[in-house]
Amino acid sequence: MSLAPAGRGGKAGTMPAIPSVDRVLNLPAVRVLTEAHGRMLTLDAVRQLLAELREGLSGKLELPADAFAETRLAAVLEQRLVAARQPRLRPVLNLTGTVLHTNLGRARLPDEAVSAVVAAATQACNLEYDLTGGARGDRDDLIEPLLREITGAEAATVVNNNAAAVFLALNSLGLRKQVIVSRGELVEIGGSFRVPDIMARAGCRLREVGTTNRTHLKDYAEAIDAKTGLLLKVHTSNYAIQGFTATVEEKALADLAHQHGLPFMVDLGSGTLVNLRDHGLPQEPTPMDSLAAGVDLITFSGDKLLGGPQAGILVGRRELIARIKKNPLKRALRVDKMTLAALEAVLQLYRDPDRLAARLPTLRLLTRAGADIERSAHALSPAVSAALAGTAQVEVRPCHSQIGSGSLPVDRLPSFCLAMTPLRRGKGEGSALKAIELAFRRLPVPVIGRVSEGAFCLDLRCLEQPDLLRAQLGDLRF
Ligand SMILES: *Cc1c(COP(=O)(O)O)cnc(C)c1O
Secondary structure (H helix, E strand, C coil): CHHHHHCCCCCCCCCCCCCCCCHCCCHHHHHHHHHHHCCHHHHHHHHHHHHHHHHCCCCCCCCCCCCEHHHHHHHHHHHHHHHHHHCCCCEEEEEECCCHHHHHCCCCHHHHHHHHHHHHHHHCCCCEECCCCCCCCCHHHHHHHHHHHHHCCHHHHHHCCCHHHHHHHHHHHCCEEEEEEEEHHEEECCEEEHHHHHHHHHCEEEEEEECCCCCHHHHHHCCCCCCEEEEECCCCCCCCCCCEECCHHHHHHHHHHHCCCCCEEEEEEECCCCCCCCCCCCCCCCHHHHHHHHCCCCEEEEECCCCCCCCCCEEEEHHHHHHHCCHHHHHHHCCCCHHHHHHHHHHHHCCCCCHHHHHHHHHHHCCCCCCHHHHHHHHHHHHHHHHHCEEEEEEEEEEEEEECEEECCCEEEEEEEEEEEECCCCCHHHHHHHHHHHHHHHHCCCCEEECCCEEEEEEEECCHHHHHCCCCHHHHHC
């Protein structure tokens, strides 16, 4: 059946009438769409399509011969409705080689955390309810004992992310006071987190000491006066200053702060809760190291090396945590039940360190053996080669993965990638490379790689489901 208006293709001047919205909605094939996608979205799609058909009839748009056929109308509508309803937040395959990729969602949660999130999200829970006393409780009580047990800290609390943790700590302990920081630590972590800006918004006065590459204990000591509220050390996690450098050990700074009755805070950034060297990875400072050095308050992220949900964790002296919890901003920065559920489940895994690397995706991926990655690359290579036949040459190449999210910027992990070099050389090579990248990004589960040395590379360290890649290769369109 076709709803083509009479007189179509006739002389200009007599604009034929297009079918009414109701008429289209009542077509059996379109009713099926309304059933599936809802009346409102279908109505919008019909209106939009009819507007285009009207433009087509007036000559502004080219229309196919069967533009008004029922099957075609329904097919176009269906395609648009499906596209309109596709979630905007979608799973992707992160084969960039950066394990904790901020733009790709950082840590992947373990199954234990996912189950805990589902339970907390779909059922009522004792979020702020003391099951023993039958009275109102504090949501921090769900997580504080575990954090104390694992880190050995006197007290702990959790907020939305580590930026919030730093902000809240500064505002609670350093409001209208001077906060002393080394010039070499005035870092920017991703576009919007700059230590000086956070400090200003938190109502603290920044007192920079030392120079970019060298800061000594006496620089701190000379800066301390009656207006000083806090000494701060920021772990320069996303860059490394090398060469003629000097920084002051946490222990010395803690001693200095305590001589003056001041608290000493460290923003660790990533803050893993295990000794990464035990797992064959480069050393990264832990909150336990900082506590042992006498640091009073430590902040770190939940979704970096810890491998949990986005969160900012504060551990340290009881009295300081109590002051932070009394700050009205704590309420504005608190975490929800799903975050708490995921964080608790992840922290539980830390109680069994022997099995941590097998169960926690972040650590599992970081410690994945090179030989295993290489095997996976060779196994996939023929299928990828076949899919790119005529477009690119595919080879297995050694490469380096990065931890990401600012952790351990100089240390890189040996890995293997599938490198796709466009067959076209010279002029047009760059666009051929871009076309390959785009084709992978357009897959149903988009595959994100990186360009290196003239090739599009998929670092297979984070590919735990090779079949998900393999099954999509037929959908590649260059
Ligand atoms: C990542 C990082 C932050 C910010 O942490 P988020 O959890 O991303 O908010 C703050 N300080 C340092 C040193 C960091 O590395």
